[in-house]
Amino acid sequence: MRKNIVAGNWKMNNDLPQTEVLLLDLLDQTKSSNAEVMVAPTFPNLYFAYKKLKDSFIEVIAQNMHFAPKGAYTGEVSAAMLKSVGIKTVILGHSERREYFCEDDTILKQKVATALENEMRIIFCFGEKLEDRKTNHHFKVVENQIKNVLFGLPETAWTSIILAYEPVWAIGTGETATPEQAQEMHAFIRNLIAEKYNTTLANEISILYGGSVKPGNAKEIFGKPDVDGGLIGGASLNASDFMQIVNAF
Ligand code: PEP
Numbered sequence: 001m002r003k004n005i006v007a008g009n010w011k012m013n014n015d016l017p018q019t020e021v022l023l024l025d026l027l028d029q030t031k032s033s034n035a036e037v038m039v040a041p042t043f044p045n046l047y048f049a050y051k052k053l054k055d056s057f058i059e060v061i062a063q064n065m066h067f068a069p070k071g072a073y074t075g076e077v078s079a080a081m082l083k084s085v086g087i088k089t090v091i092l093g094h095s096e097r098r099e100y101f102c103e104d105d106t107i108l109k110q111k112v113a114t115a116l117e118n119e120m121r122i123i124f125c126f127g128e129k130l131e132d133r134k135t136n137h138h139f140k141v142v143e144n145q146i147k148n149v150l151f152g153l154p155e156t157a158w159t160s161i162i163l164a165y166e167p168v169w170a171i172g173t174g175e176t177a178t179p180e181q182a183q184e185m186h187a188f189i190r191n192l193i194a195e196k197y198n199t200t201l202a203n204e205i206s207i208l209y210g211g212s213v214k215p216g217n218a219k220e221i222f223g224k225p226d227v228d229g230g231l232i233g234g235a236s237l238n239a240s241d242f243m244q245i246v247n248a249f
Pocket of ligand 1: 166
């Protein structure tokens with residue numbers, strides 16, 4: 001079902017004491033929300049965070065996982081491991097994973113398949129680079145990223161997929177897509193899904209925007225008809241900023 005969602009990606013920030021402070025601050029700020037709220041701490045802090053938030057309205061999710069069920073993959077974490085510590089949702093395809101860890105469509109396809117086999121929800125991230133936008137290739141790039149990884153899936157799998165459009169040029173740069181640019185891309189994505197599958201399915205998918213969302217711009221961006229929330233990096237590290245964004249709904 002299409003929902004409003006705000007997810008905080010903490011990336012490689014916060015050790016255990018800092019994680020505890022931020023979690024307590026988040027719980028202090030608000031007791032409920034009109035949107036589904038998620039936070040993604042680092043792997044070592046997932047179980048701690050899960051235990052702290054399990055009776056709250058905030059879901060703890062993972063930033064990444066490996067596609068293999070187990071084995072000789074030093075430094076990696078499997079879906080089963082995440083599930084064993086209470087995690088049911090994973091972010092896949094973040095631009096930093098694509099850029100710094102060489103995650104391509106082939107790898108992401110395997111990760112998506114593994115997450116689905118393990119009955120996990122996926123926040124699937126994609127988005128164009130600045131040169132793609134400057135050369136007017138942004139729609140094609142986004143179309144390929146979605147098609148190559150997700151369009152082999154059966155219709156039933158889409159109940160577990162949340163999309164996150166994150167133009168790379170807007171991530172951590174302070175540069176935000178205008179609400180109109182976000183809406184234009186989100187409408188394009190919804191139309192792609194309608195063409196490949198059907199309009200009912202397309203209208204059920206939550207499409208989040210990510211890229212320098214802040215308390216000052218969240219309301220306007222979330223106000224667009226095809227924007228169903230946000231994936232928040234920098235601003236999710238501050239409880240007050242994050243909750244102001246959540247409360248933009
Ligand atoms: C992100 O990394 O997904 C992100 C959107 O970061 P920021 O909000 O800092 O641009």
